[in-house]
Every structure is written in structure tokens, then in C-alpha cells.
Amino acid sequence: MPDSDAIRERIWIIGASDGIGAALARAWAGPKVELILSARSKAPLTALAERLGPGHMVLPLDVSDRAQLEAAAEQITADGPLDRIVHLAALYDPGMVADLDPDRAAQIVAVNLTGSFHVAQVAPRLLRPGGQLALCGSVAGYIGLPLGQIYSASKAGVINLAESLRTEWAGQTDVRLISPGFVDTRLTRKNRFAMPALSTPEQAAKAIMAGLDGRRFEIHFPRRFTRALKLLRALPYWASLPLLKRLIT
Template identity: 45%
Template sequence: MTPGHWFSPLNPRIRDWHGQRVWLVGASSGIGAALARALLTAGARVALSARTPERLAKVAGRSTNALVLPMDATQPAQWSAGLEEITARWKGVDLVIFCSAQYQPERSWEVKAEGVRTMLEANLASVYFGLETVLPSLLASGSGGLAIVASVAGYMGLPNATVYGPTKAALINLAELLYVDLRPRGIAVTLIDPGFVQTPLTARNDFPMPALITPEQAAEYILAGFAAGRFEIDFPWRFTRVVRFISRLPYRLRFALLGRMLGA
């Protein structure tokens, strides 16, 4: 590796979205819906997936570049059917964005087995099902990309995110290993770590959310991150930097600080 490489972006920059064929899973609400609209406005072709067709159709509006593709991401067969439809329509896919997730705020003593299963499948297993489906064609072409939406909740263990947090920590780990595994084979891998965004998902939180932003702002940050070719697109920095700093403190300090901040 020559020194110049240290300063080049970790992924190819995407500044022009015309001609890009994007599969966005979790496109019916919140960050995914805002991102789908932003991508369509930027000229991409976007396949919009989630379980609720009516909401997807609303996001697609009248765009001729939108393909409404309802599916349950926890069902491997629905990934295969989705890819078949995209391939039939567009002859392939360039970027798959894994944005779907479910969230249940709960303390450790409130966890129930069924809820655990649901969240592990929706947030984590679904990504593996998607990878199994799309990787063969991406590897065959030696191009394209994957983007995984995790969360700053995955930076460290935080009470209330008893199941959600570990799924997001696992996705961060997965994105890191995918980068090392796939980037040499021509596939870009992007990790997206939002802070608090005002969506139906966070509407369940009953605490004040610091540095809260809108889904439209989140979409802007994400497009800016792709334009810069970043591996990790985290935002807003005023919040993510603080969480990252706390997560890197020695445990004794970190736990004391979190205990004081959360009043736990």
C-alpha cells in the first residue's frame, strides 16, 4: 500500500446517482422513506421494500424510477423473489441498503422470549438472508455495494436497548468484517450509524433524546457520506463523537459516567 492510499476514501465515492440501481429495505417509514425520496430525487432507480405495500406506494409517489417491492425481510424466500423481480426489471442491482429494524425499549427484567426472537430476526438474521441472496451476483460482477444501518446504540451496552442494542453491535461487527472480506473483491461496504432520529421507531422512547434530527436530515447526512466514500457514516457528529468517546473509556470510568447520566 502506497502512502497515498492512507488519504483516499475507503469506498468509491457516489456523487452521481443517475443509473444506480438501489434496493432499499425498510423504505416505508422514517429514515428509509426519507432516504428513498432523496435517492429518487437524486436520479437513482430505487426498489422500495418493507412489509406494508400502501406506505411504500406513498413513498414511491409517481416516480417512474421507483419499484414497489413489498417483502418481509425475515423470510429468505422473499429476498430471492425480490432479487428476481429487480433483475427482471433492471438487469441487476448496484447497492443494497439494509435499513429495516424493529425496536422495543425494555429493561433486562422485562425481556420476553418472543420479543427477542422477533427483534433478532428482523434486525440481524434478515441481513444474513439478504447477503445470501445478493452476494453471488455482486461477487460475479466484482462491483456494487452493501450498506448496513446499525446505530450508535451498538457502540456500547445501554440499558433500555436490551435486545435492540446487541443486534446493532452485531451489525457493526458484521459490516467491519464484510469490508475486509468483500472490498478486495470490488464490493463497497458502508456502515451507517445514526444518532437519534425522529421516526415511529424512536416515538416509543419516553426520555428526552439528545441531538434529535429529522429523517430528512438523516438522509442528507447519508448521501453526503456516500459522496465522500466513507466506510462509517455516523451522524450527527456532535452526538456520535460523545458516545464513541464514552464507549472507549476504561470500564470503571464508563460505568460510573453512564450510571450518573442515566440515573441508573
């Protein structure tokens, strides 16, 4: 652990083993930043930490397991308060709702939505006053997209949770919502359809970092795509639902 006087920020990235989380870690890493890297798999976290250099903590956990999260919180607290928590961990399986295995559906909800709830509950005691909690929704949560399965529903729940927390914790914790469009990651490579405005993890990390340093509640990108979906969400159902049906017909 580096000397505390040399640390400008302590940042906990949950979901750091690959994709956007790993890109964020690479972009943030520096002599005055201490990163706590979490995900379910230890090996990729360890490899990432070795590439980033000394002074970073590897803390494997499953956010759907409250006991694991509480144990991690105790370890983090021992070294002082955090400046930011960025929660990106998620599960995703594309396809029709009727085709999804019920046990897999429960697992997706447990990680995406209940996991976000667990992180939100432990965050206040880990963050410094005015520290930042960023939860990751998705543009898939804006409206019930075809082929979104339970993933879209779970991300709609995360958006709702972040909105509630933003009001409940006003003046105490800086709550932010991250709403990515399509990003080229291990999860989105499962898709069997063309993904408009596809971003790289590095582009996503750049947008997130800029957004978290700004003042807006929601960080959504790429805007040429997210704005179109926001417009679709704003339409009355008689107009939006026929448009959505065209996506699968």
C-alpha cells in the first residue's frame, strides 16, 4: 500500500476484470490513485493489477452475495475512506423472454439489480463525505427492448434505484447513473444483431471519467444513439410500441 500522503483518490471498481471496468482501471491508474479491483474471477484481476503497477488491491467478490460484499467492505474500511465507488458488474443473456431459463433469470436479477442494491447499502460507510457512488444502468433499461429479456428489466430497476438514491442522499453522497449504449465487450459479443454506434471499452471509459468529473446525474453515451432512445422512451405507447415491434419483424 502506498503512503497515504501520496494518494489523491481511492477508487473501488466493481466489475473490473474486463471490458469497461478494466479500461477504467487502466485509464485511472497512476501514482496518486489507489484502485480496489473487484469481480468474481480473481485471475484476471490479479493480471490487471500486475500490469497497473504496485499500490492497488485485488478483492474478488460476487455482488449478489451480501456476506462477500460485507467482508470486502471491512477490508476496504481498514485503509480509510473511498472517494469513488463505480459499480459495473452485470450479467447478460440476449434472446426472447419465453426462452430464458428461470434460474438464469434469477441470477441476472441477483447480480444486476440486487447487487446494485447491496453496493448502495454499504457505500455510505465506505465513502468520504461527499464521495461518489456510480451505478451502471443501460440504455436497455430506458424502454422494454425486444431481445432484452430480463436484462432490460433489471437495468430499468437500477435506473430507478439510482434516481431514488440521488434524492435520498442529496448533499451527502454524489450519486451518478451510467447508461452505456453498445460497447464491444465479452457480454455484447453474445448479440446476433448489428449493434449501432458501437463503442470500444476505452471510449466508454473516457466518457465515464469525463462524466463523473462533471455535474450531470446521468452519463450516457454515445449521445447520437442514446438521444434517439430517450426520444423513443418519451413517445406515448401507441407510437413507441409499433416502432419497437419493427426491430424483430
